[in-house]
Amino acid sequence: MFSKVLVANRGEIAVRINQTLRAMGIAPVAVYSEADAGAPHVTTAEQAVSLPGNTAEETYLNIDRIVQAARDCGADAIHPGYGFLSENPAFARACSEAQIAFIGPSADSMALLGDKLRSKEIAQRAGVPVVPGSAECLPGDPAAVEFAERWGFPLLVKAAAGGGGRGMRVVSAPQGLDADMEVASREAQAAFGDGRVFLERYVSNPRHIEIQVLADGDGHTVHLGERECSIQRRHQKIIEETPSPAITPELRQRMGDAAVAVAREAGYVNAGTVEFLLDPRTGEFYFLEMNARLQVEHPVTEAVLGLDMVEWQVRIAGGEPLTLQQEDIQPRGHAIECRIYAEDPYHDFVPSTGPLLRWRPPSGPGLRLDSGVEEGQEVSIYYDPMLAKLIAWALDRDLSLRRMDVALSRFLVLGVITNIPLLRSIMGHAQFQRGEYDTGFLEWNPAVTRPAVTDQSRMNARALAAWAALQPVGPASPTTASRDRVRVSPWQTAGQRRLP
Amino acid sequence: MTQSQGQMRETYPAEGEVYRYRAEERDGSFTFSLEGDGAAGLDAAITLSIESHQTGEGLFRNESDQTLPFAWAWVGAELHLWVDGGLFVFQREESRRRGGGAAAEAQGDILAPMPGAVLEVLVAEGDRVERNQTVVLMESMKMELVITAPRDGVVRRVSVEPGQQVDRGMRLLELVPEGDTGDGG
Numbered sequence: 001m002f003s004k005v006l007v008a009n010r011g012e013i014a015v016r017i018n019q020t021l022r023a024m025g026i027a028p029v030a031v032y033s034e035a036d037a038g039a040p041h042v043t044t045a046e047q048a049v050s051l052p053g054n055t056a057e058e059t060y061l062n063i064d065r066i067v068q069a070a071r072d073c074g075a076d077a078i079h080p081g082y083g084f085l086s087e088n089p090a091f092a093r094a095c096s097e098a099q100i101a102f103i104g105p106s107a108d109s110m111a112l113l114g115d116k117l118r119s120k121e122i123a124q125r126a127g128v129p130v131v132p133g134s135a136e137c138l139p140g141d142p143a144a145v146e147f148a149e150r151w152g153f154p155l156l157v158k159a160a161a162g163g164g165g166r167g168m169r170v171v172s173a174p175q176g177l178d179a180d181m182e183v184a185s186r187e188a189q190a191a192f193g194d195g196r197v198f199l200e201r202y203v204s205n206p207r208h209i210e211i212q213v214l215a216d217g218d219g220h221t222v223h224l225g226e227r228e229c230s231i232q233r234r235h236q237k238i239i240e241e242t243p244s245p246a247i248t249p250e251l252r253q254r255m256g257d258a259a260v261a262v263a264r265e266a267g268y269v270n271a272g273t274v275e276f277l278l279d280p281r282t283g284e285f286y287f288l289e290m291n292a293r294l295q296v297e298h299p300v301t302e303a304v305l306g307l308d309m310v311e312w313q314v315r316i317a318g319g320e321p322l323t324l325q326q327e328d329i330q331p332r333g334h335a336i337e338c339r340i341y342a343e344d345p346y347h348d349f350v351p352s353t354g355p356l357l358r359w360r361p362p363s364g365p366g367l368r369l370d371s372g373v374e375e376g377q378e379v380s381i382y383y384d385p386m387l388a389k390l391i392a393w394a395l396d397r398d399l400s401l402r403r404m405d406v407a408l409s410r411f412l413v414l415g416v417i418t419n420i421p422l423l424r425s426i427m428g429h430a431q432f433q434r435g436e437y438d439t440g441f442l443e444w445n446p447a448v449t450r451p452a453v454t455d456q457s458r459m460n461a462r463a464l465a466a467w468a469a470l471q472p473v474g475p476a477s478p479t480t481a482s483r484d485r486v487r488v489s490p491w492q493t494a495g496q497r498r499l500p
Numbered sequence: 501m502t503q504s505q506g507q508m509r510e511t512y513p514a515e516g517e518v519y520r521y522r523a524e525e526r527d528g529s530f531t532f533s534l535e536g537d538g539a540a541g542l543d544a545a546i547t548l549s550i551e552s553h554q555t556g557e558g559l560f561r562n563e564s565d566q567t568l569p570f571a572w573a574w575v576g577a578e579l580h581l582w583v584d585g586g587l588f589v590f591q592r593e594e595s596r597r598r599g600g601g602a603a604a605e606a607q608g609d610i611l612a613p614m615p616g617a618v619l620e621v622l623v624a625e626g627d628r629v630e631r632n633q634t635v636v637l638m639e640s641m642k643m644e645l646v647i648t649a650p651r652d653g654v655v656r657r658v659s660v661e662p663g664q665q666v667d668r669g670m671r672l673l674e675l676v677p678e679g680d681t682g683d684g685g
Contacts, residue, residue, distance in 0.1 A: 166643075179634075183644060183646065186644065187643075187644045190639070190644070234643075346513055347613075348613075350613055350614045351614055351615075351640055351641045351643070352614075353614075353615050354575060355575075357556075357573040357575070357580070358556070358571055358573060358582070381615050381616055381617075381640050381641060381665075382641075383641060384641055385641050408585060409584075409585035410585070411585070412569075412571055412582050413582070413587070414556075414571060414572070414573045414575075414580045414582055414587075415573060415575060415580065417512070417587060418587070420585070420586075420587075421513075421585070421586045421587070424585060451513030451514070453513060453514075453586065457583070457584045457586070458510075458514075458588075459534060459544060459546055460546070460548065460560070460562060460583060460584065461510075461581055461583050461584070461586075461588040462508065462510065462519055462521070462532075462534055462536075462590075463521070463523075463530070463532040463534065463546055463548055464548070464550070464560060464570055464572070464581055464583055465508055465510075465572070465579055465581050465588065465590040466506065466508055466521040466523055466532060466534075467523065467530060467532075467548075467550055468572040468579060468581060469506065469508065469579055469590070469592055470504055470506075470523070471552070471555065472555075473555075473574055
């Protein structure tokens with residue numbers, strides 16, 4: 001097994017990987033940009049290497065520098081996390097050329113699956129239905145026009161190298177097609193260094209269901225059940241849960257089998273996720289893509305199965321056999337994840353930046369927080385605005401939703417605007433509570449993206465603001481309102497400090 | 501017993517409602533008379549007992565005898581208040597900068613909706629633009645943002661260039677109605 005692993009990422013996922021590595025007796029090494037000096041992913045590592053600069057290209061996307069850092073510190077392996085270089089075959093190749101193990105699939109299967117066009121061919125070979133789509137095309141291409149004429153609008157522009165909602169656009173009318181293809185292409189070029197785009201039929205209001213798979217080097221492949229990720233904004237997931245309220249045991253087995261078939265057809269090794277669109281009306285599902293990496297939402301699967309996905313990734317990459325058998329994989333209870341974003345849910349999800357003046361996440365039974373920030377840290381413009389993931393588990397869905405709602409209501413963040421009120425509105429929404437939702441949920445429920453403040457709550461807030469505005473600004477000073485109760489926050493005394 | 505009064509503006513999640521308040525303190529209980537320009541239901545008097553032992557954090561008991569935590573912090577001239585699981589932002593009305601925000605925009609400035617980098621400026625000074633025409637491309641947090649003209653007009657001034665970092669609310673360009681270019685030409 002490895003003794004030192006470099007984590008080529010930042011934020012919550014790097015922190016989370018560091019934790020597993022330490023538990024396995026492996027020394028985690030962090031890399032960090034100038035803006036991330038002293039960030040939690042650095043302080044939770046055993047060693048850290050600075051990457052000059054701040055932009056992603058200079059730092060977390062810089063293959064040469066990262067591989068060099070791994071060489072310099074004597075790391076046996078690199079874990080790429082998600083995003084950044086995690087699905088970049090050139091990175092995986094550079095690792096193996098440097099005799100450093102890459103914790104993930106091979107460069108070849110990554111190249112195959114990372115290409116949304118080629119991955120659809122694999123699914124078809126595995127006998128799994130796919131969404132109708134065009135070949136690669138350029139704005140103004142006859143192929144694009146022909147596809148648009150055949151399937152009509154709206155249709156989807158997708159980047160062959162896309163992911164995480166980037167490089168994707170819904171086009172509602174012919175006159176917007178060229179412009180949207182150009183924007184998607186530019187976005188994909190900037191994010192992935194590959195601007196190829198294609199068109200796909202727009203399946204209206206599907207449910208987004210994905211199946212987690214694990215496969216070892218001997219071809220032993222299992223699936224770990226589904227995650228439902230239909231609550232999305234701008235094609236990016238914000239809430240995920242497992243089991244899905246839409247999935248029957250029979251459907252779970254069919255989708256699980258399909259996912260395993262795709263993984264086998266691709267010769268896939270390590271953890272991967274096969275994404276499907278499910279038509280809730282017909283129960284038909286279509287292969288969308290296979291993500292050759294750890295998913296953001298993997299903790300919900302971990303919660304119901306009681307396993308550590310990163311540990312399995314590391315063990316498989318280290319050549320150990322996958323000892324899990326399909327019949328041993330029995331989920332217990334229900335888990336839900338909310339992504340906490342620094343963004344304004346009431347103004348087109350515009351990212352919010354600034355200092356995290358207060359950051360007091362909740363804790364309690366069945367709760368897990370995967371966080372990449374701490375109080376006092378600056379939320380910068382350079383990276384993704386996701387601050388943390390909050391996961392609630394309980395024996396049944398009603399209870400895990402309630403746990404989540406209570407936890408969100410106690411999640412104190414000041415300094416940046418977050419999407420927490422939106423997440424609460426969704427938790428409280430009757431349709432969501434009944435499990436009747438699809439990827440159009442926010443679109444069909446615009447009220448959810450408008451402030452839901454009661455008059456009473458607003459009046460309290462206005463009174464408290466008037467009161468706070470009268471308080472001295474500066475060091476702590478008890479006010480005249482002091483009463484018999486004394487409140488000392490344990491966070492204040494035990495809080496971490498930012499390192500220089 | 502102490503008394504104070506003032507004027508505040510709620511800027512989030514409401515978009516700029518001014519309210520006047522009068523506060524009266526008696527043994528840690530505060531009675532607030534609120535009078536706003538918003539819904540009539542918000543013109544009321546409420547009594548809250550408030551305690552705070554540490555700047556920025558406190559507990560309050562409302563009239564239905566519930567005790568709830570709240571927290572606040574100043575972010576520049578903005579008072580950010582966390583209460584009831586939600587965020588509110590206020591400004592002291594007297595300290596509010598004149599001519600900013602909506603006022604400037606009404607005059608024809610197109611402002612950066614978020615901090616980020618300017619990728620491309622697609623118009624030049626003197627160009628005639630149509631409503632919804634793309635004028636600037638920005639990038640923030642890996643998202644590309646397309647800035648469009650809010651109405652027809654002529655570009656009087658371009659205030660940014662590609663590669664430039666801009667703050668939220670910074671002017672990208674100035675748009676004036678056609679025939680109002682100010683240069684008589």
